[in-house]
Amino acid sequence: MSLDIKSIDIKPKRETFGHVERRIGEGKMASRYEEATFDIQPVANFHYRPYANPEFELYDQNKTSIKMEDWYKFLDPRQYHYASYVTARAKQQEVAEQNFVFVEKRNMLDVMPEDIKQEILNYVLPLRHYEWGANMNNLQLCSEGYGAAITNAYMFHAEDRLGNAQYLTRIGLLLSENEPAVLDDAKDKWLNDEAWQPLRKAMEDSFVLQDWFELHIAQNVIFDGFIHPLVFDKYEQELNQRGGTAQTMMTEFITSWNDESAKWIDMTVKVAALERDENKDLLNQWCKKYIDIASNAALAIAKNIVNNPEETVNNIQEQLVARLNKNGLNL
Amino acid sequence: MTMSTQKRKKRLNMKDKYKYMTRLGWETTYQDMDDVFPEDKFEGIKIHDWEAWEDPFRMTMDAYWKYQGEKDKKLYVIIDAFAQNNGQKNISDARYVSALKLFLTGVSPLEYQAHRGFANIARAFRGDGPRVACQMQAIDELRHVQTQIHTLSHYNKYFNGFSEWAHWHDNVWYLSVPKSFFDDARAAGPFEFIIAIGFSFEYVLTNLLFVPFMSGAAYNGDMATVTFGFSAQSDEARHMTLGLQAIKFLLEQDPANVPIVQKWIDKWTWRGYKVLGLVSAMMDYMLPDSPQSWKEAWELYFEQNTVALFKDLERYGITVPDCAATIKAEKDHISHQVWMTLYTHNAAAPFHTWIPDEKKMDWLSEKYPETFDKYYRPVYEHWNKLEKEGKRYYSEMLPQLCQTCQLPMLATEVEKGEPTQIAHRHTMYNNERFHFCSDHCQDIFENEPEKYIQSWLPVHQIFQGNCGGATLPEVLKWYKVEFGQDNLDYVGSQDQKMWKEWKGEA
Numbered sequence: 138m139s140l141d142i143k144s145i146d147i148k149p150k151r152e153t154f155g156h157v158e159r160r161i162g163e164g165k166m167a168s169r170y171e172e173a174t175f176d177i178q179p180v181a182n183f184h185y186r187p188y189a190n191p192e193f194e195l196y197d198q199n200k201t202s203i204k205m206e207d208w209y210k211f212l213d214p215r216q217y218h219y220a221s222y223v224t225a226r227a228k229q230q231e232v233a234e235q236n237f238v239f240v241e242k243r244n245m246l247d248v249m250p251e252d253i254k255q256e257i258l259n260y261v262l263p264l265r266h267y268e269w270g271a272n273m274n275n276l277q278l279c280s281e282g283y284g285a286a287i288t289n290a291y292m293f294h295a296e297d298r299l300g301n302a303q304y305l306t307r308i309g310l311l312l313s314e315n316e317p318a319v320l321d322d323a324k325d326k327w328l329n330d331e332a333w334q335p336l337r338k339a340m341e342d343s344f345v346l347q348d349w350f351e352l353h354i355a356q357n358v359i360f361d362g363f364i365h366p367l368v369f370d371k372y373e374q375e376l377n378q379r380g381g382t383a384q385t386m387m388t389e390f391i392t393s394w395n396d397e398s399a400k401w402i403d404m405t406v407k408v409a410a411l412e413r414d415e416n417k418d419l420l421n422q423w424c425k426k427y428i429d430i431a432s433n434a435a436l437a438i439a440k441n442i443v444n445n446p447e448e449t450v451n452n453i454q455e456q457l458v459a460r461l462n463k464n465g466l467n468l
Numbered sequence: 469m470t471m472s473t474q475k476r477k478k479r480l481n482m483k484d485k486y487k488y489m490t491r492l493g494w495e496t497t498y499q500d501m502d503d504v505f506p507e508d509k510f511e512g513i514k515i516h517d518w519e520a521w522e523d524p525f526r527m528t529m530d531a532y533w534k535y536q537g538e539k540d541k542k543l544y545v546i547i548d549a550f551a552q553n554n555g556q557k558n559i560s561d562a563r564y565v566s567a568l569k570l571f572l573t574g575v576s577p578l579e580y581q582a583h584r585g586f587a588n589i590a591r592a593f594r595g596d597g598p599r600v601a602c603q604m605q606a607i608d609e610l611r612h613v614q615t616q617i618h619t620l621s622h623y624n625k626y627f628n629g630f631s632e633w634a635h636w637h638d639n640v641w642y643l644s645v646p647k648s649f650f651d652d653a654r655a656a657g658p659f660e661f662i663i664a665i666g667f668s669f670e671y672v673l674t675n676l677l678f679v680p681f682m683s684g685a686a687y688n689g690d691m692a693t694v695t696f697g698f699s700a701q702s703d704e705a706r707h708m709t710l711g712l713q714a715i716k717f718l719l720e721q722d723p724a725n726v727p728i729v730q731k732w733i734d735k736w737t738w739r740g741y742k743v744l745g746l747v748s749a750m751m752d753y754m755l756p757d758s759p760q761s762w763k764e765a766w767e768l769y770f771e772q773n774t775v776a777l778f779k780d781l782e783r784y785g786i787t788v789p790d791c792a793a794t795i796k797a798e799k800d801h802i803s804h805q806v807w808m809t810l811y812t813h814n815a816a817a818p819f820h821t822w823i824p825d826e827k828k829m830d831w832l833s834e835k836y837p838e839t840f841d842k843y844y845r846p847v848y849e850h851w852n853k854l855e856k857e858g859k860r861y862y863s864e865m866l867p868q869l870c871q872t873c874q875l876p877m878l879a880t881e882v883e884k885g886e887p888t889q890i891a892h893r894h895t896m897y898n899n900e901r902f903h904f905c906s907d908h909c910q911d912i913f914e915n916e917p918e919k920y921i922q923s924w925l926p927v928h929q930i931f932q933g934n935c936g937g938a939t940l941p942e943v944l945k946w947y948k949v950e951f952g953q954d955n956l957d958y959v960g961s962q963d964q965k966m967w968k969e970w971k972g973e974a
Contacts, residue, residue, distance in 0.1 A: 147554055147970070149625035155632045155948065172621055173614040177580050181638045182924045184648045185655040189507045189592075195654050196584075219611040220540040227537030230530040269492035273591055276603055280588035285580075292587060292607055299600070300529035303489045310488065315478040317488055328494060341498040 160209065173218035175209055178285045198283050201350040203409055203416050208284025210408050214400050222293045226300070233304065233390035237311070245383040246312060253381045254312050260442045261368060261384075262309040262323035263333055268302035270340040274356040281349040290401060294357065297398070301391050308387045332441050335434035336364070339427075350409070351423050357402050359427035362457040363435040363450070365395045371449050372442045403464050410465035421466050428454060428468070486526045493596045507592040511657040514722035518595030521717040524709040525604050532604065536611070543615060543699045550692040551622045560688040561756040562627070562967035563958055567684060568620055568693065569629040569819040570750055574646045575677070576616040577637040581650040583609035585661055592658040598717075601710050602662075608703040619696045627963050629819045632948045636818055639935070640947050641926035642746070642810070644874045648923060649743045653736075655919070659718065660732050666711035668736035672777070674704060675769040676744055680751045683759040719784040726785045731915070738791040738908040742873035748803035749810060752832065753824060761835035762803045771796065791908045797883040800839040804832075808847065809878045812863040815940060818949045820958035823852050843887060860957055864940075866927045868892075871902040872909035872920055879905050897921065 151158070153167035156176040161167055183195045193200055198208070205211075217225070240246060246254070275295035282288040306320065313319040327333050339360060346352045369392050373385045410417040432454050439446035458468045480488070496504050508515070527535075549555075559565070586606035590599050624630035637643050653664040682697030718725045748762035760768075770792070778788045811821040824832065829848065832840045854861050867876030881889045893904040897917045904910040913920045929935050936946025944951050958964055968974040 147557075147626070150628070151625060151631060153621065154624055154630070154634070156634050167621075169618055172617050176634045177577075177613060177617070178584075179577065179581070179634075179638050179647070182644070182647075182929075184644075184651040184924050185919050185922045187655045188510070188657055188919075195651060219607070219614045220544060223533050223537040223540055226529075226533040230533050234530065265492055266494060272492075272603075273599075276587050276591040276599075276606075279606070280584060280591055288584070288587075289610060292583070292610055295587075295590075295603060296529060296532075296607055299603070300533075302492050303528050303530070306489050306492075310480070310485075315480050317480070317484070320488055324494065328497075338498040341496045341504065344496070344504040345499050 168216065170213075170216035170218050170221065174212070174285055174289060176285070178283075178288070196283060200281050200283065201348045202419055203350040203412075205284075205409070205412055209286045210412070211284065211287040211290075211405060213286065213290045214404050215397065217290065217293055226297070229390055229393060230300075236386040236389050237307065240383045240386055241311070245386075248380065249383055250380050253376060253379060253384075256442060257381070257384060258309060258312060258319050258323060259326055259330075260332070260372075260438060262305060262319065263327040263330075264364070264368060265302040265305040265309070265320075266324065266327045267336060267340065267364065268298045268305065270344070271356055271361070272296075272298035272302065274343055274352055277344075278349055278353055278356075282353075287405065294398065294401075297394055301394070304388070304390055308384070311387070332437045335430075335437045336360075339430050339434050342430075350419075353405065354420065354423040355427045355430075357398075358406060358461070359424060359431045359457075360434075361395070361402075362460075363431040363453055364438075365391075366453045366456070367435050367439055367449065368442075369395065371439075371453070375443055399460075403460065406461060406466065407464040417465065417467075421468060424461060424466060424468055428457070482526075486523075486528065489528050490523060490600045491596050493594075493599070501594065505592065505594040507658050508594055511659050512728055513659045513718060513725050515595075516721055518593075519597070520720065521595050521598045521713065523597045523601035523604075524713045525601055525706050527604065539699055539702070540611075540615075543695060544618075546695045547615075547619055547622075547692055550619075550695075555690075555692055556623055556626055557970050558689045558691075562963045563754065563756050563820070563822065564684075564688045564690065565623060565627050565963065566629070566819045566821075566958075567681070567750045567754040568623055568690070569627075570746060570754070571681065571693075572616065572620045572630055573633045573636045573640070573643055573818070574746060576613050576620075576633070578646055578650050579609050579613035579616065581654060582665060583607075583613065585650075585654050585665060588654075589658040589661055598714070601713075605666075605707050605710060608707065611703065612700050615696045615699065619692045622692065626966065628950070628954045628961075629963075631954075632818070635948050639926075640816075640818065640949070641930075642813075642817060644924065644926050645746065646743050648874045649739055652739065652919075659728075662711070662714045663718070663729060663732040664736040664739070666707065667715045668711075668733060669740050670704070670707045671711035671715075672737060672770075672774050673740040673744060674708070675773070676765055677747055678704065679769070680747065680760060680762075680765050684751065684755045687757045687759045688755055715781070719781070719786065723785075730786055733786065734789040734791065734908075735912050735915070737789045738906075738912065739873065741791065741795050742875055742905075742909075745802055745806045745875060749806040752803035752835075753807040753828075756828075758831065761832075763799045763835060766795065766799045794883050794906065794908065798879065800836055801843070801880065801882050801887060804836075804840065804844040805878045805880065808844070809867065809876050811851070812861060813867065813876075814957065815862045815951075815955055816944065816947075816949070818947070818954035820956065820961050820963060822958040823848050823855065839887070855957075855959075862956075866930060868903060869925050869927050870905035870909050871923055871925070872904060872912050874923065874925060875905060877903070877905050 152164060153172060157167045157171055160175055161171060178196055180196065187193070187195060272295050275291045275298060279288045279291035279295060282291055309319050309323060310317070327337060343352060343355050346355065369388050373388065376384050406420065410420055432450055435453065436446055436450045439450050443449045461468055495501060502509070583606050586602045586609060590602035590606055593599050593602065620630060637647060653661050656664065678697060682694055685693035685697060715729065718729050751758060751760065751762045751765065775788060778786065810817060814821045829845055833845070851861050869876055877890055877892055879891045880887050881891050891906055893907060893910045894901050895910055895914060902913060904913065930943055936942045941951065949955055953962055965974065
């Protein structure tokens with residue numbers, strides 16, 4: 138006797154949405170990243186000009202001088218869509234949390250020399266304002282940028298910067314045993330201490346930039362390209378030798394985040410430069426301009442925290458330039 | 469090695485701790501604050517103390533990543549299981565899928581717009597509290613558009629009418645209703661945006677959209693949609709809190725803000741209601757099994773809940789918007805009128821329509837005892853007769869659109885007791901005549917004529933030759949709508965044929 142089990146063969150009519158298929162090829166399965174990214178920003182038939190900026194449409198390619206045939210070339214090498222992004226960060230915060238617990242449990246801050254603690258309060262804690270400024274700038278980029286491939290990444294990057302500011306705040310509170318006056322002191326340093334003024338000026342000037350890709354270069358490529366290696370790499374190397382290992386553990390989130398983000402940032406430079414020579418010229422011009430500003434700002438801080446400030450900043454600059462040239466620029 | 473190094477630490481309460489984590493801004497001096505924040509003054513709103521607007525979410529980033537990561541893990545497990553088990557076969561009927569088509573083309577793109585809009589105001593406001601709160605909402609809204617795309621992606625593999633949602637949202641005629649709604653809010657100043665979206669839409673009207681949609685999904689066996697709906701619900705609760713916080717903050721800051729805010733409430737309640745006209749048709753007609761009628765939903769979520777809210781706002785001098793009376797009068801008519809318009813213009817819309825069957829008509833009679841049998845059943849019976857004779861009625865005319873809400877002129881003078889008379893208003897501006905569906909749309913136009921003369925009206929654009937050509941096939945090609953596949957009656961459609969095969973009825 139044979140059993141005749143009836144089943145329906147359900148063949149899909151299509152594997153993905155039309156706009157995704159036109160990009161990845163007919164009959165191909167799309168990834169979650171692709172479906173959550175490609176063409177999700179409106180592109181046509183906008184109804185009204187924005188009151189705040191009637192020169193432009195709501196979403197407008199002309200808000201930057203960079204030109205792209207297709208703004209979806211800025212695909213994120215990390216393939217972050219919301220779920221993959223929060224999952225990655227949830228894991229990282231778990232590691233960071235463990236580090237903080239470890240530092241506290243082992244009383245690691247008790248053995249940290251007082252002068253180092255004071256240095257961190259003076260020259261690292263004010264960076265919470267820098268990270269907040271970077272958060273603002275990335276929200277600006279998310280708001281003004283064109284095409285979800287790059288603006289989605291700006292959204293995630295903005296949240297990361299808020300996270301960085303909060304981790305720095307936590308370090309300050311831990312060092313001061315929850316005495317919030319250290320936050321006021323750090324803000325006072327940011328506002329009035331000579332060492333911080335070039336960086337603060339650079340940030341405030343970036344807040345009024347009109348061209349969003351220029352802002353991206355200034356903030357995410359150049360400013361970060363100096364400040365993060367200086368404070369979270371070079372300075373921490375020196376701190377380690379002086380008994381400040383706990384600091385390295387507490388900034389683990391920030392340093393691993395910076396390594397990861399660099400991959401995405403390099404891609405943005407590479408893709409824009411490769412698109413056309415006019416873009417490349419602009420990028421070279423902007424990078425030069427902001428390298429001058431950022432190296433001065435970094436030097437003013439470096440003088441207080443590393444042994445050979447000029448050499449340190451020059452090394453950082455050389456490495457950054459090499460990185461940018463590797464991604465298609467001529468600096 | 470540790471001696472008694474344990475010192476007594478100062479304790480921080482949660483509220484202070486959160487404050488330290490988020491009060492990060494400073495008064496700029498190298499650039500003028502007004503240049504750094506150029507957007508938050510031109511609407512005339514007066515703010516004396518930004519500190520008074522606290523972030524109601526009070527979630528630090530590490531906690532946000534953790535909770536949201538867990539939430540998404542659960543959501544995607546269900547989305548995956550639904551796809552693997554061909555969950556689309558378990559829905560009540562393939563007609564139901566039209567509601568999802570409406571959602572992906574009409575609602576999900578609004579989530580995207582909300583994402584960019586909240587990112588914009590998160591940068592534009594000069595207070596730290598609202599900046600943090602608004603960016604949390606901005607990333608949540610990105611979550612919503614992406615989870616909706618991922619959930620509905622599975623339906624797109626089997627059903628027509630999903631595949632070009634992004635293109636349709638920007639181009640297809642009836643979708644200019646939701647698009648113009650959000651473009652309007654996005655083009656406004658930051659305070660109007662948050663009253664329009666954060667308060668009027670999220671707080672006052674969102675229940676009318678989300679609850680019926682998700683209940684509809686549950687009633688019709690669509691577990692994937694139910695799950696993203698539930699998963700979004702905890703985000704929405706935060707968003708509603710922000711909307712309420714925003715309005716109270718504005719009203720408490722300065723009495724001069726009250727009339728400005730009142731004008732926005734009036735405008736956006738009406739604008740939102742007109743968009744929800746599409747939802748009324750979804751609830752009453754697209755769902756094979758309807759948990760609730762549009763009228764019942766309006767009575768519960770607006771007439772009861774919202775009126776209580778307005779009582780609370782009365783002490784600031786805020787009153788229930790005038791349009792509430794019109795909406796109340798229209799609640800017996802709107803869903804039928806919208807569905808009939810979609811039915812007659814179905815040749816140019818990428819989903820299917822149908823005449824309600826006897827069971828559905830009886831349900832409609834029961835839910836709308838004053839109007840359905842009197843005004844609407846006879847029309848369906850007439851169309852049914854035509855259809856049986858092979859003369860399914862498709863209008864060859866393009867409808868006159870309202871300059872403000874962009875809906876076809878389908879509403880009637882129910883408030884004046886003339887429910888069969890089309891409501892039509894007009895006004896002259898710069899020697900040009902503009903047409904409106906209602907007094908409220910006319911008022912909105914007359915308050916901001918320079919804005920609304922810019923409206924991209926699909927019908928006008930077709931006549932001007934900007935939509936691929938003058939004939940229906942040309943326009944459909946421009947729309948990327950496959951004639952006879954994505955559109956026309958459900959009966960005889962590919963969707964129906966496939967459904968019957970799945971159910972062994974072919």
